[in-house]
Amino acid sequence: MIRDHDDSERLVETIARANEQSNQVLIRGHGSKRFLTGDFVGNALQTQDHTGILSYEPEELVVTVRSGTSLETVRNLLASQNQMLPFDPPSFGGAGTVGGAIASGFSGPSRPWNGSLRDSLLGIEMVNGLGQRLKFGGQVMKNVAGFDLSRLMAGSFGTLGLILSASFKVIPKPRVEISFAADISPEDASACYRKILQLSNHVRGSYYDQKRMYLLATDVEAMKSLDLPEFKPHSEIDRSFWNDIRDHKTEWFSNSEKVVRIVLPRGQQLPPALREHSVEEWHGTLAWYSGNQDLTELLPQTKITNFRGISKRRSLPSIMIRLQNAFDPNGVFANHFVI
Amino acid sequence: MTQALALQQLSSALPPDRLISKEFAKRPYETDGLTAYREVPWLVALPRNTNEVRQILRICNECSVPVVTRGAGTGLSGGARPLKEGLLLVLSRMKRILEVDFDACTATVEPGVTNLSISQEVQPYGLYYAPDPSSQIACSIGGNVAENSGGVHCLKYGLTLHNVTGLVVQTIDGDELVLGGKSYESPGLDLLPLITGSEGLLGVVTQVTVKLLPQPTNQAVLLGAFDSIESAGNCVSAIIATGIIPAALEMMDSLAIKASEEFAHCGYPIDAEAILLCELDGTKTTLDQDLVRIREVLDDYDVKDFQIATDAESRELLWRGRKSAFPAAGRIATDYYCMDGTIPRKHIGYVLRTIKELGESYGLGVANVFHAGDGNLHPLILYDASKPDEIERSEQFGMDILNLCVKVGGTVTGEHGIGVEKLDAACSQFTDHELEQFFRVKQAFDRQGIMNPGKAIPTLTRCSELGGMHVHNGEVPFPEIPRF
Ligand SMILES: Cc1cc2nc3c(=O)[nH]c(=O)nc-3n(C[C@H](O)[C@H](O)[C@H](O)COP(=O)(O)OP(=O)(O)OC[C@H]3O[C@@H](n4cnc5c(N)ncnc54)[C@H](O)[C@@H]3O)c2cc1C
Numbered sequence: 001m002i003r004d005h006d007d008s009e010r011l012v013e014t015i016a017r018a019n020e021q022s023n024q025v026l027i028r029g030h031g032s033k034r035f036l037t038g039d040f041v042g043n044a045l046q047t048q049d050h051t052g053i054l055s056y057e058p059e060e061l062v063v064t065v066r067s068g069t070s071l072e073t074v075r076n077l078l079a080s081q082n083q084m085l086p087f088d089p090p091s092f093g094g095a096g097t098v099g100g101a102i103a104s105g106f107s108g109p110s111r112p113w114n115g116s117l118r119d120s121l122l123g124i125e126m127v128n129g130l131g132q133r134l135k136f137g138g139q140v141m142k143n144v145a146g147f148d149l150s151r152l153m154a155g156s157f158g159t160l161g162l163i164l165s166a167s168f169k170v171i172p173k174p175r176v177e178i179s180f181a182a183d184i185s186p187e188d189a190s191a192c193y194r195k196i197l198q199l200s201n202h203v204r205g206s207y208y209d210q211k212r213m214y215l216l217a218t219d220v221e222a223m224k225s226l227d228l229p230e231f232k233p234h235s236e237i238d239r240s241f242w243n244d245i246r247d248h249k250t251e252w253f254s255n256s257e258k259v260v261r262i263v264l265p266r267g268q269q270l271p272p273a274l275r276e277h278s279v280e281e282w283h284g285t286l287a288w289y290s291g292n293q294d295l296t297e298l299l300p301q302t303k304i305t306n307f308r309g310i311s312k313r314r315s316l317p318s319i320m321i322r323l324q325n326a327f328d329p330n331g332v333f334a335n336h337f338v339i
Numbered sequence: 340m341t342q343a344l345a346l347q348q349l350s351s352a353l354p355p356d357r358l359i360s361k362e363f364a365k366r367p368y369e370t371d372g373l374t375a376y377r378e379v380p381w382l383v384a385l386p387r388n389t390n391e392v393r394q395i396l397r398i399c400n401e402c403s404v405p406v407v408t409r410g411a412g413t414g415l416s417g418g419a420r421p422l423k424e425g426l427l428l429v430l431s432r433m434k435r436i437l438e439v440d441f442d443a444c445t446a447t448v449e450p451g452v453t454n455l456s457i458s459q460e461v462q463p464y465g466l467y468y469a470p471d472p473s474s475q476i477a478c479s480i481g482g483n484v485a486e487n488s489g490g491v492h493c494l495k496y497g498l499t500l501h502n503v504t505g506l507v508v509q510t511i512d513g514d515e516l517v518l519g520g521k522s523y524e525s526p527g528l529d530l531l532p533l534i535t536g537s538e539g540l541l542g543v544v545t546q547v548t549v550k551l552l553p554q555p556t557n558q559a560v561l562l563g564a565f566d567s568i569e570s571a572g573n574c575v576s577a578i579i580a581t582g583i584i585p586a587a588l589e590m591m592d593s594l595a596i597k598a599s600e601e602f603a604h605c606g607y608p609i610d611a612e613a614i615l616l617c618e619l620d621g622t623k624t625t626l627d628q629d630l631v632r633i634r635e636v637l638d639d640y641d642v643k644d645f646q647i648a649t650d651a652e653s654r655e656l657l658w659r660g661r662k663s664a665f666p667a668a669g670r671i672a673t674d675y676y677c678m679d680g681t682i683p684r685k686h687i688g689y690v691l692r693t694i695k696e697l698g699e700s701y702g703l704g705v706a707n708v709f710h711a712g713d714g715n716l717h718p719l720i721l722y723d724a725s726k727p728d729e730i731e732r733s734e735q736f737g738m739d740i741l742n743l744c745v746k747v748g749g750t751v752t753g754e755h756g757i758g759v760e761k762l763d764a765a766c767s768q769f770t771d772h773e774l775e776q777f778f779r780v781k782q783a784f785d786r787q788g789i790m791n792p793g794k795a796i797p798t799l800t801r802c803s804e805l806g807g808m809h810v811h812n813g814e815v816p817f818p819e820i821p822r823f
Contacts, residue, residue: 057683057685058580059576059577059579059580059684059685060576060579060683060684060685061579062683082582105524105529111523112523115497115501116523116524118529118532119497119500119501128776132772132776133772134770134772134773134776135770135773136773138748138749138750139683139748140681140682140683140713140714140748140749140750140753141494141681141713141714141715142489142493142498142681142710142713142714142715142750142753142754143681143750143752143753144486144487144536144750144752144753144754144755144756144757145750145751145752145757145761145765145768145769146757146765146768146769146773146777146795146796147533147536147537147540147541147777147780147781147796148487148500148532148533148535148536148537149533149776149777149780151500151529151532151533152528152529152530152532152533154529154532155524155528155529156528156529159528160528171584172582172583172584173582175582175625194441194442197442197443197444197553198441198444198464198465198466198553199465199553200553201552201553201555202622219621219622219624219625221622221623221624221625222622225556225622263522263523263524263525264522265443265520265521265522266440266442266443266444266445266504266521266522266523266550267440267442267443267444267445267521268442268443268521282523285522285523286523301517301520301525301526302522302526303522303524303525303526304526314526316527317514317516317527318514319510319514319516319530319783319784320527320528320530322783322784323528323530323780323783324528325783326776326779326780326782326783327776327779327780329779337527
């Protein structure tokens with residue numbers, strides 16, 4: 001049974017009161033990404049009791065859930081209908097709420113092909129810093145009425161408002177999923193990424209540890225068109241292999257003292273000296289780096305997130321500060337950016 | 340006078356051929372695709388590069404002159420309608436393809452580049468740009484971004500938002516925002532979805548980077564004809580329920596079928612009440628499996644006539660009718676008014692039947708040709724502008740249709756935008772607090788409120804004057820419709 005509990009009145013009131021009394025609140029889900037945000041100080045406003053599925057109609061390809069619902073619950077519900085969240089978000093430590101997934105905006109291994117969390121977000125209900133309950137977007141696939149403020153919430157780390165519920169586009173699970181693997185050099189890995197982009201609509205994941213490359217394909221025949229004879233199908237590499245990468249449960253993640261997340265432009269990989277100390281997903285555009293360098297100045301314009309790292313924080317461009325003020329004029333939300 | 344000062348500064352900042360101030364030369368710009376609304380702008384500016392755009396914006400900001408941006412002017416909601424006292428910033432001369440990066444499979448282009456020319460440029464390399472609005476020969480990529488435009492193939496390949504990876508935007512306050520680029524994520528807040536679909540209210544898009552996809556290797560188009568709109572509508576949901584996502588899934592009703600067949604001679608069954616056009620793609624094996632499965636579903640819904648096209652020529656023939664539906668409608672009525680609501684797919688049958696009944700009560704014909712797979716309706720209201728009250732009647736009818744869309748859980752615009760046309764309809768979709776939030780966001784980009792003012796977001800006053808039309812939160816109209 002999925003717990004169905006509407007805690008929205010308390011959440012809205014707490015924010016409205018904080019606004020009136022010039023207090024601050026810190027929005028918090030399961031705390032599964034606490035290692036990113038640092039320990040919470042101040043009045044934590046917990047969403048984890050605001051749970052339940054508001055609607056799910058498999059043939060509409062849409063699910064609407066309360067923000068405190070665990071990702072695991074949503075995954076299982078969709079799996080029961082042979083469907084999935086296209087962006088397949090990570091559950092670090094096996095935990096994570098829907099609200100936390102939206103606020104951090106992370107997407108799993110299939111992101112380049114299935115789109116990001118933001119791409120699948122159809123609508124939200126939220127509370128801004130004035131304690132107002134607002135709805136943006138909706139439950140339909142196409143909607144251009146008003147500014148797209150729902151998708152702006154993806155990756156906003158609780159700085160703009162508290163998410164009460166969200167609607168996502170869901171997709172059928174692929175009928176076939178088969179992993180291929182081959183031992184290849186970094187140069188060959190880059191060449192392989194190019195082929196994937198130019199030739200195939202049927203790859204759904206890539207992982208490279210600087211020695212061995214793994215590809216997740218949804219069509220065996222389509223793999224042939226890539227002309228990569230060294231890649232062999234491996235039926236023993238199943239979904240759990242990809243889920244472990246997604247949730248950082250692999251040896252590489254447990255053994256690395258430092259981990260920095262870097263999103264590179266399509267067609268680029270880290271320079272060789274850095275690449276050596278990294279593993280790669282998303283046809284090479286998502287690098288997890290475990291070396292000792294501060295990358296902030298080395299890679300300007302690049303999104304760099306310290307999971308357990310040392311890269312310096314950049315200051316936010318002024319437009320983002322003005323936007324934050326547009327949602328939270330009195331500075332009620334004590335959350336801050338981690339990027 | 341602010342205008343006089345602005346003109347003086349603009350004339351000295353820009354080469355002479357960049358400004359048009361003569362009345363007759365400004366005329367071609369008085370309207371966009373929504374031709375019922377016209378206004379000759381105070382001044383037309385045609386910059387050739389980003390630097391000129393920045394100069395124009397700086398001067399207009401200093402002199403408080405409103406700016407309306409225009410791409411190709413094919414918009415259907417009046418978004419690029421000029422203002423009498425404002426400058427019309429036309430980007431059609433900024434049409435260079437700056438870079439095609441084959442390693443990244445991206446193209447970086449100026450905003451005035453037409454949608455189709457991107458695909459044409461990369462076609463020899465087996466690549467294409469997926470979103471394909473019917474206006475793709477003419478509309479600009481900047482306009483596509485500003486409207487978050489869709490097309491027939493968006494069901495599988497996504498809208499403009501899903502296919503753009505980077506934007507460069509100039510705000511009227513003088514900021515240059517570099518968003519994304521070739522990366523899937525950029526630091527800080529993700530402003531790309533906010534700019535996409537913002538109808539020129541937040542800034543001017545001066546550069547766009549799009550994803551290029553490999554062209555599908557095998558394709559097939561199916562046509563299924565039905566005796567009733569309801570069976571066709573229900574069949575749409577059933578197709579989606581199979582777990583197959585077609586590349587395109589379009590529906591036409593009897594009036595649209597007849598008009599298109601007469602126009603394009605593409606072999607449509609003119610006695611059908613509705614047809615579905617379904618395009619599938621994939622490897623040979625999956626395509627064959629999918630064809631069999633879809634055929635079964637069509638049979639379950641009593642398909643009367645069935646055609647299948649696999650070679651390029653016959654596929655093109657089946658699409659030709661659909662693609663000429665708009666000009667074809669232009670031949671069966673002197674004027675038509677194209678609506679654009681989106682609804683949950685399961686309500687397609689009910690909503691189409693209600694629209695038909697509404698049409699009868701208004702005494703106006705209506706043809707339907709639309710993106711059924713996405714639930715995005717395009718009822719074409721047929722009228723005759725020369726008859727005294729037909730414009731008003733068709734607008735009232737259109738408003739009823741949009742309210743119906745909102746009532747069944749949908750939206751007043753799926754891809755054409757609010758513009759000036761649907762300001763009233765937008766009142767029924769947003770509360771006062773939501774509208775206030777929109778205006779605060781606009782202010783963060785545009786302190787004076789002079790970028791495309793009066794478009795896309797209705798003012799609170801306008802909505803309160805409409806009063807009775809407001810659908811308030813929590814109210815459930817049409818209780819007979821099952822809701823979730
Ligand atoms: C026959 C026909 C068929 C159509 N079919 C479709 C369809 O299938 N799908 C669909 O989605 N639409 C369709 N449309 C609508 C229209 O073509 C699209 O909305 C298109 O994206 C508009 O592009 P444009 O360059 O003509 O923009 P314009 O009409 O010039 O402008 C549209 C809006 O965008 C803003 N704008 C334009 N360029 C910029 C820029 N560079 N920076 C900031 N703001 C900008 C303008 O201010 C305005 O608000 C159709 C129109 C016609 C006439």
